[in-house]
Structures are given as C-alpha cells and as structure tokens.
Amino acid sequence: MSLLFVSVLLIELFGFVKPDAVQDQAAPENIVLPDPLVPGLYVFGDSQVDSGLNTHLHTLMTAMYKPYGIDFSIGATGRFSNGAIITDFLGHDLQLPTTLSYGVYRSLDKVVRSGFSYASASAGILHKTGLELGENWSMGKQIAMFNKTVQENLRRNYNSTELPKYLSECIFLVFIGTSDYETNYIEVYYNTSKKYTSEQFGSLLVMQLGYQLKALYRLGARRIVVFEIGPIGCYPASLKVFVPRTKCAEHINDMVAIFNRKLHRKIEALRSQLKDATILVAEMYGLIKDMIERPSSYGFTDARNSCCQVGSGGIGLCVPETDVCPNRQANLFWDDLHLTEAANAIIAGKCFTDSDFCVSTAGILLGQSPSENVLSFDVNVVTGEWPSYELPTPQELASLYLLSLFSHIKSLKGFCKG
Template structure:
C-alpha cells in the first residue's frame, strides 16, 4: 500500500520541494481555508470578513484584491514555487479563463471546519464543506473538457497539491465567542475531537474526488494575538488558556492525519507545524528583526 505521512516545519515546506526554479513541478494547486489564504471569494458575499479595501492589498498594482494582507499569501508563494499561476478565487473567475485548470482558491475569510462557524448575524461564508462542494463542481463540470479521458483527469488530480489551512475561526468565531453555545456544550477535548473528526471526513471527501497530496496546517498560537491578550489581561504574555485549546487540537490533528495517511491508498499528508513558529516569534522576537517582545499580530482568520 503506497502511503506517506510527513511532519514538516512550514519554512521547510516550500513545500515538498527545494527547487527554486520557475519550472512547473505539479499540474495544479487547490486551496481551501480561511483568511490566511483567501484571495477574493468574500468580495461578492454578504460578510464583514471582506478585505477588498485599503490598506489591504497596497502592494498590488491595482490595490486591494480580497486578501487579508498587504501582499501575497502563503498560498500565492506556494504556487510561485511550484511554477504555476496563483490560483484565482473560484467565485470571481469565468470557467473559460486561461489556465484555470492549474487550480482554484476556494478559501473564505471567516470559514471554519464547522458549518455554523462565522455565520453569526446571518452572515454568508464559504465553510469548508461549501468549499468542497465548489471543488466537486470543478471536477464534475469544469475539468472534464480539458482532458481526453477519465484516466487522464484522475492522473492530473493525483499529482496536484491540495493545501488546507482552516480551524482558527472554529475557535475565535465559535468556541471562544459568546455568540455560540459550543463552549457550554463541549469541553476542550470534546471540541477538538469534533473538529478533527469533521476535518477527517472532509479530507476523505476530497480524496474520493481524486485528491492525493495534502498539506494541512496546524492552527497558530492564537493566545498570543492582541484580541486574546486583552481578554485574558495577560499582556505582554500569551494566554495559556487559549493556547491550551489550540495545542489540544493540533495534537489531535497530527494523530488524525497520521491515521488517515495509513488508511488511504497512495496518499501523502504533510502536517505544516506553524504553532511553534508563531510561538517562537513572541518568545524570541530579536531572531526575526523585532527589538522588543511584542505579541504576534495576526489579522482576522
């Protein structure tokens, strides 16, 4: 049985590869997740998670793009390294666009593993489940016309990379939010189990649709973000309580990915371990060019 499970640090993941050429390494990159990798899908949605206004996107020639950053996201850099076009946001692209078969970005800023995450106040968001449905539409309706046979399409999907970075909002906009009942229904371990089980089912859905190579990110050290420092009144230290929730989830995520990697045929699962990197930014700021110990400032998930 061909199967692989890998544990890698994010900075090493660029990302399966150490080649710095612009040669195309894989046929496509498909991106699923939240605001860490969103690139415009929220623009047409009824949501406060939009980032289509200044100062977002100030490094782009035409201004804001819908990314929650001044420039490129980690998914964009990933695509550049792979030698393919930056995956366009699915909701903003005409299906006949040139090279759309090199991948899509389905991410939404307030999305979560749980479907209800980010929907308080009747907002619209693309949950992970909805993003998978858009990928299903891609596989069933858009891609077949670009391939001569189902076997050729299957081979293309098996060689493509599937980047998944989600879960932060399930805490910030669900479990840790007074607008939801999750923390009153589940304890820390139960909620982490709920999330990892849900994500496992979603990765299985992608696998059944043809995905074989996955890069799945941990949640970062959210207790070091300004919002939670204020709540815990622990400035300048990180909130140990919040980080304990995240640490529990990340551990269970690693265990789950290892189990799934052993269970499904011809698959590769990479766990991108970003928690410790973000924690180290706070603990050792001088290593990263910062003169004082400041909390890591992270935008909306």
C-alpha cells in the same frame, strides 16, 4: 468588466509578482516561463488564505479596501494582509500562476488548470462557524465547490484517463480550524463552549475534518498538506479581549494545542488507511510561537501589536483608509487576526524547504509520486463516468456540509477519548 477582475486575470495569466519587483518595467519579449513543479494548487481554508472569495459574499469579513493590499502588486484584492499571503508564496515557489479565487472563476468562461482557492474568511470545519459575521463557505461547501470544479471545469479539458493522473499530481493545501475557535468556541454568540469541553470540541473538529479529507481523497486528491492552527492566544485580538498577565492568553493556546495534537493522530490514521496518499501536517503553531518569543531572529521588532489601526469593539480588522506602521517588514501582525506579508513569506519558505516544518514538502510532494497505485480510483474509460463507489454521492456531500448542524444530538462518548 471591473478593474479588479481584469487585474486578477492578468495576475493569473502572468503569475504572482513579488513585492520587490519593479512594477514599471516593460515585460521582456519572448519570455520563457519555467515549467511548473506541479500541475495545480488547490486551497481550502479561512481568512488566512482567502484570496478574494468573500468579496463576492454578504459578510463583514472582507478585506476589499485600503489599507489591505498596500504592498500587493494590484492593491486590495480581498487578501487579509498588507501584501501576499502564504499560498501566493507557495504558488510562486511551485512556479505556478497566482491561484485564482473560485469567486472570480464564476465569471470566467475558460478551463483553469493551475488550481483554485475556495478559502473563505470566517469559515470553519463546522458549518455554523462564523455565520454571525455573514455568509461564508464552510469547509464542507468548499469541498462541494471543488467537486463542481472537477465535473464542470476539469472534465472539459481532461479525458477519463488523464483527469485522475492530473489530480493525483496536484497539491491540496488545507488551512482550517482557526475560525472554529475565534468565531465559534470562544465567541459569546455561541453556546458551543457550554456544550463541549475543550477535549470534546477538539475531537469533534478533528473527526469532522477527517471526513472532509477523505472526501477530498475520493475526489482525486493524493498530495495534501494540512496546517496546524497557530497560537491564537498570542494574537492581538486575544490580548485585547483577555488581557493576560503573561505574554499570551495561554488558556486559548491550550485549546488549540488539543486540536493540533488530535490532528496529528488523525493524519497518522489516515495515512494508514489511504496508502496511496501523502498527507502531511505543517507545524505552524511552533513556528509562529517562536516568532513571537524570539522576534529579532526573524527580523521583527514588534510581535505583539497590529500594524494597521484596528477599531475598538470591532472584529479585528483594519479601519478603512487609515495610516499603517511605516516598516511593515518589522511587524509580525498586520491586523488583530492576521499576519504581515513578511511573516507569510517565512511560513511559506519553511514549508517549502524545511523538512522539520512540512516534512519536506519539496522532497516528498514534488520529487516523487505518492505511490504506484495513485490511479487506483480510475474512471471507467468506456463510459467516461466516475464510478459511484469512489466519488462521494450528492447525499454524502450534503451530509458533510450539514453534519455539524446535527452534531449536538450525537453522543460524544465514542470519539472524545481520541
């Protein structure tokens, strides 16, 4: 059993240790942990919230080496930052143990009730996104793995009445879409930008994501927070590639803004269709853009350069075993694609406490049930089986996983207007 595996299990059991905690102190005896505010946290997404899943895949997109994790309590774990990522802070605020990567669980013979992260670096809404870098779990596959969790993990611990209630009270976080631009639409290895205009591509992504959110709903999710794509035209990777005359590569930000605008409209539509669900959009684009334009207001002195050394002509990641900036708290960006722990903490704090950012996640998601009909998809208590008209069939899950492979044969005329 590897040291990493043991360390991750210890964190899962005893919770996320904040970076400024004293590591050498002995744990007090008879410690009483506070009750969690929700029963579980389930995370879907890309490298922004990958907590180690890609270390189990054959891919160039991995962060299982120094200087990644230089400020994390157990060092490099596959997180793409110097320390904790957004979901670590959110889980801590929810008083939950650190959310385990599903890749760790595959070696863990126990029921985990506090949630999993299925996030995979370079993954996208579309199946083919990021595959030139190696393996990843696309959003469709992540949902399929969550279905496997429900069937093989959670049903071992919850009966047919308890399971829907448990799932309806958990929070589901979705950080997806960035890689569909960074490692697909604006990537030279793909011809996506030749096939679709920015408007069409944004519509394609949002249409597919809408199907995927409905699949999560049908699997029991009732409290969902979807994060916007950040202003990636301002990230160091874009500045190096496009060398804009202004502070950011605004043509890239314009593409992302199209997606974000359509995302808001899609979520509004889903709210009207799924009456017993609470689905929110975390407005991350404006927050990060404000950090870039007014860095001193957030305690940053550098909002343009990466903290670690990034090789030229690479994929935007830190060069292994190299020096980093001495004051990581003052940098917005860790590498060319990802934020520092300090920035992640600000975003998580805003989501948990600021009603203008996450539309009061703490109040709406934690303070009340989504509706009186939250258990409207109840299982059959006699047979203990999930009704087939509520759970996605294997064929439906497969179609979610493969839809993007065949999207080029469909006319965009019907949906690109949205």
